[in-house]
Amino acid sequence: MRAVIAEDSVLLRIGLVKVLEMAGFDVAAETGDAEALLRAVDEHRPGLALVDVRMPPGFTDEGVRAALMIRQQWPGTAVLLLSQYVEERYAADLLATQTGGIGYLLKQRVADVEEFVDALKRVAAGGTALDPQVVAQLLLRRGGGPDPLERLTPREREVLALMAEGRSNAGIAAELVVGESAVAKHINNIFAKLDLPVADGDHRRVLAVLRFLDGGPA
Numbered sequence: 719m720r721a722v723i724a725e726d727s728v729l730l731r732i733g734l735v736k737v738l739e740m741a742g743f744d745v746a747a748e749t750g751d752a753e754a755l756l757r758a759v760d761e762h763r764p765g766l767a768l769v770d771v772r773m774p775p776g777f778t779d780e781g782v783r784a785a786l787m788i789r790q791q792w793p794g795t796a797v798l799l800l801s802q803y804v805e806e807r808y809a810a811d812l813l814a815t816q817t818g819g820i821g822y823l824l825k826q827r828v829a830d831v832e833e834f835v836d837a838l839k840r841v842a843a844g845g846t847a848l849d850p851q852v853v854a855q856l857l858l859r860r861g862g863g864p865d866p867l868e869r870l871t872p873r874e875r876e877v878l879a880l881m882a883e884g885r886s887n888a889g890i891a892a893e894l895v896v897g898e899s900a901v902a903k904h905i906n907n908i909f910a911k912l913d914l915p916v917a918d919g920d921h922r923r924v925l926a927v928l929r930f931l932d933g934g935p936a
Contacts, residue, residue, distance in 0.1 A: 719765040719842055723748045724755035724781060725800070726773045734768060734828070741835040743842075750774065752784035759788055764795055766842040771801040789820075798841045800825050804851045821847035821884070840884050846927065847884040867930065869911040877904040882927045 721743040725731040728750070735745050743766065747758035751774045759767055767788055773780045785797045796819030804824065821841035827849065828834050837847035870878065873894075880890045887905070891898045908926055 720744045720746045720762055721766040721768060721842075722746055722755065722758045722762060722764045723768045724750070724752065724758075724773065724784070725768070725770045726750040727770075730825070730828075737828070737831055737834065738768070738838070740831075741838060743838070752780040755781075755784050756787060759792055759795055763792060766796045766798065766838065768798050768800065768838075771799055771805065795819075796841045796844065797821070798823065798838060798847065800828070804849070818844040818846065822852055823847060823849045824851060837884065845884050846882070848882050850883055867912075870908060874904050874908050874911070877901060878908055878926060878930050881905070881908075881923055882930050 719742075721738055723731055723734050723738070723745060725734060725748075731748055731750070735748055738745050746762040746764055749755050749758055755767065755769065758764075767785070769781045769785050769788075771781045772778060781799060785799055788795050788797055798821035800823055802825055819841060821837055823834070823837060827837070841847050867875065867878075876894065877890055880893055885893065887898050887901045891901045894901070905923075905926075912926055914926060
C-alpha cells in the first residue's frame with residue numbers, strides 16, 4: 719500500500735520511513751508541513767497518511783486540520799495522527815467525520831515497532847487505533863448529566879475502552895485474560911445498553927466507540 723508521511727522532525731521522519739518500508743508500505747512522499755502533505759496526497763492518492771498533529775508554521779493543529787481535509791476530499795486515504803501529548807479532542811473530531819480508517823497515537827508508541835506496525839495496518843485496512851492514554855483521558859473527563867455509558871458495568875466499560883483502541887475480540891480477551899465468548903457477551907450487552915440498532919457487527923462497534931468518544935449520535 720502507498721503511504722505518505724508528514725512529520726517536521728527529520729530524524730523521526732527518517733525512522734518512520736524505515737518502519738513503514740519494513741512493514742511493506744511504499745512511501746510515496748515525506749514532508750515536513752501540512753501544505754506539502756495535502757499536495758502529496760493529491761498527487762499520489764495514498765492508502766495511508768501518517769501525520770504529525772503539530773507542524774509548521776504555527777505548531778498548533780495544522781496536522782489535524784490537514785487530516786480532516788484529507789478525510790473529506792480523499793476518503794479513500796486512511797489517516798493516523800501522531801502526537802507528543804494527549805489531546806483527545808482531536809481523536810473525537812476525526813471520528814466525527816468518518817467511522818473507519820482513523821488512528822491517534824502518542825509518538826512514544828513508535829518505539830514498540832511491532833505494536834505500531836499493527837496499528838498502521840489496522841488503520842490502513844479501515845479500522846481504528848486509539849492510544850490507551852487518549853482513551854483514559856476520555857474516561858476521566860466524563861461526568862455530569864445523563865449518560866448512557868452509566869448503564870455499563872465496570873467490566874463493560876473496560877471492554878468498550880479496548881474497542882475504542884481498535885482491539886479485536888481476541889485482543890480484548892487476551893488483555894483481560896478471559897475467553898472470547900465472555901468478550902462477545904460483554905459486547906452484546908454494551909450494544910443493548912447503548913440502544914444501538916440491530917445492524918452489521920462492525921458497524922455497531924463503530925457506533926459504540928462514537929458514543930464512547932462523544933463523536934456523534936448512536
